[in-house]
Amino acid sequence: MRDYLNAKEKNQFMVLQSVVQMMDGLRNSGVDGPRMSSILEDWSKRGNITKEEHKNLKTAETFLRKFLASVYNRLSPKEQEVIKKRLVKFDFKLVDDYTLKQLERDIKDKLKNAVMPREQFYSWCSEIMAVKCNGCTKDWNTCDLYDVFEDNYVPESGFDCKNCKFAYHLDEVEPNE
Known part of the structure; x- marks a missing residue:
């Protein structure tokens, strides 16, 4: 055994x-x-x-x-x-069959759609934008991130770049030696 x-x-x-x-x-x-x-x-x-x-x-x-x-x-x-x-x-x-099916739908939805607090989502968006949007010259029509940001009310960068409202250009700051 x-x-x-x-x-x-x-x-x-x-x-x-x-x-x-x-x-x-x-x-x-x-x-x-x-x-x-x-x-x-x-x-x-x-x-x-x-x-x-x-x-x-x-x-x-x-x-x-x-x-x-x-x-x-x-x-x-x-x-x-x-x-x-x-x-x-x-x-x-x-549980009855109706309740079980409702729970299964909820679980399936949670597996399909991530849910997180808005503040945390914006924090993640900032990190993604720092990598993908800083210095970006892609047209917004070809950007997958544009749709995600737009659908989730992510604030525009405010840089008024012609290619995309989320694009921006910040020069990297050299560390003091």
Whole structure:
């Protein structure tokens, strides 16, 4: 047996551990939720669980806990620490298909379009302009940067160069010797 989990096994372990934490009432968006014992009591009060179903659910909980403890105990101390740290940040949610598709669209959009604070964007633009626009003589119609700057409201250079409103000419300053 290995003393570590690969990425897929680790995610599966996290899901199962999260289920146990839900059974303990620890996973409901940061609010203590119902414990397995209270769920079983509630279902029993309403007469919506047989003795056999009750026993099966308790047995499943017991064996799930035994499985997780066994796997965790055979892992190296380093891997156990990784699991502990990841578990604090790990959560899974049941979502309907509409919500899932919306999340997937959001993720796809974020992968396609970078989003950053405007101040940071302008800072990056200044650095790019220092390399590409200082001394540039290209016609603005053939410049890929022109469209990006224009579409994102980057201020003009103010140099009134005939070829492009973002172009400018600054002489390099020689360092004092």
